[in-house]
Amino acid sequence: MSNAADDSLMAELSTLTGRTDPLPASLRSAALGAIAFRTPGAHVADLTHDSALDDSRGSVRSGAATQRLLAFEAGDLSIEVEVERSGTARRIVGQVVPPARLGVVIRHPRGEIPVAVDELGRFAVGGVPAGPVSVRCEVPRPGGADEVVTAWVPI
């Protein structure tokens, strides 16, 4: 049970925060626009490894690590992605195993980048904007194809 003085101070904090640190309009727009990225029926490949979260502090002391390794899994499908930072852009080198020959697309909030894939399921693309990213691919299945998307991860 809170008292009136607490409630009043809390209300003051709310007003102050609303004035000094409001949600940027661009973020509200981004949230509203997120629904456009819905892929009903697609399997989500969850993030199973992120090298940036390794506890090996030694690698950070020896110099900035510019390469980040992400691994995603959905059932028997795995997608590995290496991310290289270059200012505000990212270069992505990845592989889908088993190989996906049909449509691999790098998704990011401002659009999609289709990428070519070789017979080993490897792909590479530069100029990906920093921020949330998701790899979408179609995996051939008997009688058709499954759509797989990697869990969104900010890079």
Next chain:
Amino acid sequence: MAPDLAGDLVRRARAGDTTAWPDLVERYTGMVWAIVRGYRLADGDAADAVQTTWLRLVEHLDRIMEPDRVGTWLATTARNEALRLRRIAGRHVLVEDVDIDVMGTPVPVEIDSALLREERDTAVARALTGLSERCQALLRVLSADPPPSYDEVSAALAMPVGSIGPTRARCLGKLREALAPAGAAGLFEEKELGDVERR
């Protein structure tokens, strides 16, 4: 928003109703922002965390087990995204010669003095920075508009629901204490000046 109302919005969004999503965003966008700021993320990381949280909801829209608890789901996701980015940012901040406690060094929140209209605002903002990180995070999350439920606050801060009320009271008490000497602002400023001169 009543939980069942939020659940209805999730169910309608799942069914392809394009009017449901904006209502869902409007209800929780303040909370998601407050949570990532509560975790002291700098602007770029805060934007990434917010954006990723909403994209993750879209990604999981069909799989959410309890649509009525979407607020708690969003709070948990915002917390996870903030922690991830904070951890990564901490690593990039580490420099050869300096040993910094990654989780203990808060990113200073820039306060645009042009926005602070009164001395009171200044005093409150300054007093807030003197509180523990835990208190600052709790008060930041509680100050979201619309205010989050205690279940959502609990998920956002990994704080037991039962302790939120007492912690809120304690933190507001400390804030009030810190604000009390504000009346002697002149004295405080003289002391500061004295310190500078002594150097």
